Amino acid sequence: MVELGVNIDHVATVRQARRTYEPDPVAAAYLAELGGADGITFHLREDRRHIQDRDVRILKETISVHVNMEFGCVREIVDIACDVKPDWALLVPESREEVTTEGGLNVVGDSKRVADAIKQLHDAGIAVSLFLDPDERQIESAAALGVGAVELHTGPYALAKGEAFDRELQRLKTCGQAVVDAGMRLHAGHGLTYKNVQPVAAIPNVRELNIGHSIIARAVMVGIQKAVADMKHEIEVATRSTSP
């Protein structure tokens, strides 16, 4: 079975737009779990633009499916992960200027920073996964670093059209096989939607897909009707009690 990890970052994005308490990504994670999520994913960014430290701690305490924490190789965040102990730590490249993660981590050549983070996480008993472009050299280096999983970056696939789409899908298949042959778990994610998920879910031996933006975008849409009806109800109740 291919597991679904639901990324709840953008529930927190809406909350942080007003620096208030709602919507709470912890509540969203609970509902995602009720809906059948096999895991909950979130990205604790250095700039704290969406997920906050408080979310990370409460999520780890309250979620019963596996917790996948994404972050860059920054000492402060690696220390938080070692303290909170998610089931998986997904190391990603991160820049403050980006709107979202733009590419895979580069682990070819000098990867001391990554190797140090992996060691610290492993010493804390946390399984480590690396977010990589579908590039065989990166996968070879990931295997040498001793991580348990690779999450293939599906962003370029998600954006590709026509022949490029077939090419990107083939890269994912070829590199997916390389991940499995090297003895690591195969995960994939980024930019997956209701329209483009099936070819990726059908890649042999893929164990987990992490999907966020598209699910949260759909949740906003399918939930609006009830949210408006609930507000109408509140107003009507008040009007009933105050009208002559």
Ligand SMILES: CC(=O)[C@@H](O)[C@H](O)COP(=O)(O)O
């Ligand atoms: C690693 C990855 O592909 C994305 O999940 C990304 O890290 C999510 O971060 P944002 O939600 O800030 O785009």
Ligand SMILES: NCC(=O)COP(=O)(O)O
């Ligand atoms: N690692 C990928 C992820 O968690 C979800 O990415 P997206 O679906 O929000 O693009």
